[in-house]
Amino acid sequence: MDRDEDLLVRAAREPAAFEPLVDRHSVALHGYLVRRAPTAADDLLSEVWLQAYATRHTYDADRGSARGWLFGVARNVLARHWQTLSRTSGAPQRTSEIPGVDPWRAVDQRLDVAAVVPELRNGLAQLPEPERELLLLVAWEQLTPSEAAAVVGIPAGTARSRLHRARTRLRVALSGSTLTNLTGDFA
Structure with a gap:
């Protein structure tokens, strides 16, 4: 089986080499979206x-994995989607949503520990956008910190320090919550 990176490089000259990438990554990218x-x-x-x-x-x-590159494409498509929505709706974001990014209503239904949803939402909302995005790419999308760095366009070392800072901030925000009591530590 060909590696994703080899397929993506080969797809530049052999379009049929792109098809296995769709099969391999559609489920993960769809989940992200x-x-x-x-x-x-x-x-x-x-x-x-x-x-x-x-x-x-x-x-x-040389800049990273094919998977990371695909998530970067997805992130750019998503950003354009939100910009279009913002321009066409003219309505301000709900206060229950993180300003300028993800609509969080659907997240409530996906969290197993419903008691910490407000705390988790508030903790995530307090994170600066680059830290929040890195944390979500690593936690939800299971990208490595290096892959997440490539997605957001920063050096891997910077991503690791921002990820550490995001985890620490969220841990503090959730200290004493049901989530940390159940898991001992979430990150």
Whole structure:
């Protein structure tokens, strides 16, 4: 079986080499999109694959994994989606949502420990956007810190320090909550 990185490089000259990437990564990318834009995830996934295919020649294996590159494409598609929504709706974000990013209503339904939803939401909302994005990419999408760094376009060392800072801040925000009592430590 070919490695993702080899397939993506080969796909620049052999379009058929791109197809296994779709099969391998659609479920993970769809999950990423569902958690951030539940009602638009299917359409956004289609856009991710269109963008990834159109820009496959820009992939540089020296800058990171194919998986990280695909999540970067997904993040850019999602950002454009939110910008479009923001421009067309003209309505301010709900205070229950993290300003300028993910709509969090659907997250409530996906958390196992419903008692900490407000604390977790508040803790995440207090994180600076780059730290929150790194934390969610590592925790939800199971990217490595280096892959998450490539997604957000920062050096791996910077990502590791921001991730550590985000975990520490969230741990403090959740100290004494049901979540930390059940797990002993969430991160």
